[in-house]
Amino acid sequence: QGLVVTQLDIQPGECIKVKGKILSDAKGFAVNVGKDSSTLLLHFNPRFDCHGDVNTIVCNSKQDGTWGEEDRKADFPFQHGDKTEICISFNETEATVKLPDAEFQFPNRLGMEKIEYLAVEGDFKVKAIKFS
Numbered sequence: 748q749g750l751v752v753t754q755l756d757i758q759p760g761e762c763i764k765v766k767g768k769i770l771s772d773a774k775g776f777a778v779n780v781g782k783d784s785s786t787l788l789l790h791f792n793p794r795f796d797c798h799g800d801v802n803t804i805v806c807n808s809k810q811d812g813t814w815g816e817e818d819r820k821a822d823f824p825f826q827h828g829d830k831t832e833i834c835i836s837f838n839e840t841e842a843t844v845k846l847p848d849a850e851f852q853f854p855n856r857l858g859m860e861k862i863e864y865l866a867v868e869g870d871f872k873v874k875a876i877k878f879s
């Protein structure tokens with residue numbers, strides 16, 4: 748189990764910044780934001796080599812424990828061993844993931860109005876988190 752933060756009250760337009768290091772032998776990692784582990788606005792899951800995916804970011808939502816439709820991104824701006832900063836924000840229509848040199852959008856399928864839950868899982872060593 749990685750870092751889990753609950754009881755958050757992140758409003759639209761506010762940022763969640765996760766700074767950390769990708770393991771040198773990373774297979775994949777995930778950053779999950781939402782209400783709780785069963786109800787996710789965004790599961791942001793870069794895969795170096797797992798579930799049959801190579802160098803692919805898989806995004807999805809989860810509603811009461813049920814995964815939605817996957818959204819595979821074209822860009823893969825990560826390398827083994829990278830230090831990176833992942834900034835997640837959202838509004839009523841979409842979530843935005845800002846990286847040092849890439850940005851992704853994902854629809855706010857659940858119409859979530861606040862983020863209460865953050866979890867970082869897998870081959871990512873969290874150095875710092877910041878809410879702004």
Ligand SMILES: CCCO[C@@H]1O[C@H](CO)[C@@H](O[C@@H]2O[C@H](CO)[C@H](O)[C@H](OCc3cn(Cc4cccc(C#CCN)c4)nn3)[C@H]2O)[C@H](O)[C@H]1NC(C)=O
Pocket residue numbers: 774775776777790792798805806807814817868869870
């Ligand atoms: C082709 C027919 C079948 O299709 C496949 O069906 C699978 C099962 O549904 C999907 O895979 C699921 O996809 C979902 C998003 O949609 C989720 O990522 C979910 O993982 C949840 C989960 C998270 N974590 C924690 C964690 C996270 C990251 C790193 C680690 C680590 C480590 C130490 N090296 C641990 N554990 N499990 C995944 O299992 C595949 O994408 C999908 N593939 C396609 C092409 O469609």
